[in-house]
Amino acid sequence: MASIDFLPKRINDPPVVFRGMTMREVMLMAGTGFLVFLILGVPVAILFGMPALAPSIAVLGMACALGAGGTIMRRLRRGRPASLLYRQISWKLASRGISLGSERLITQSSVYRIGRERRPQGGLR
Numbered sequence: 001m002a003s004i005d006f007l008p009k010r011i012n013d014p015p016v017v018f019r020g021m022t023m024r025e026v027m028l029m030a031g032t033g034f035l036v037f038l039i040l041g042v043p044v045a046i047l048f049g050m051p052a053l054a055p056s057i058a059v060l061g062m063a064c065a066l067g068a069g070g071t072i073m074r075r076l077r078r079g080r081p082a083s084l085l086y087r088q089i090s091w092k093l094a095s096r097g098i099s100l101g102s103e104r105l106i107t108q109s110s111v112y113r114i115g116r117e118r119r120p121q122g123g124l125r
Contacts, residue, residue, distance in 0.1 A: 014082075018066070018070060019066070019067070019069075019070025019071070019073075019074065020070055020073055020074040020077065021069070021070050021073050022082075025069075025073060026066065029065050029066050029069035029070070029073075030062050030065065030066055032065060033061045033062040033063075033064065033065025033066065033069070034058045034059070034061065034062040034065075035058075036061060036065075037057050037058045037060065037061020037062065037064075037065075038054060038055070038057070038058035038061075040057065040061070041053060041054040041055070041056070041057030041058050041061070042054045044057060045057075073085075090103070090105065091105055091107075094107050095107045
């Protein structure tokens with residue numbers, strides 16, 4: 001009978017694409033950088049009277065966001081599970097009253113009792 005000598009730990013993890021980020025994170029960083037720098041580039045394009053300056057600034061900002069975002073994500077994730085960062089973000093949002101999706105997280109600290117108590121030693125009473 002054949003047996004498996006090893007169990008792959010990261011078989012279901014998304015592959016790393018660029019600077020330690022997954023494809024989802026690359027798209028998030030690129031989109032955010034593009035939109036932020038497009039908004040910043042529109043007044044500059046109007047000021048100089050060059051409409052092509054706005055998308056050029058947006059693409060430059062997207063490249064900067066990818067470079068900086070990859071460095072930040074790598075530092076935040078170092079030595080931790082891949083899902084920990086997302087769990088921390090969802091917990092911080094939930095503690096401020098913002099819930100994403102159908103998941104509800106426990107945000108208050110208290111003592112929970114399950115109804116069972118230890119019986120005293122030394123026989124029945």
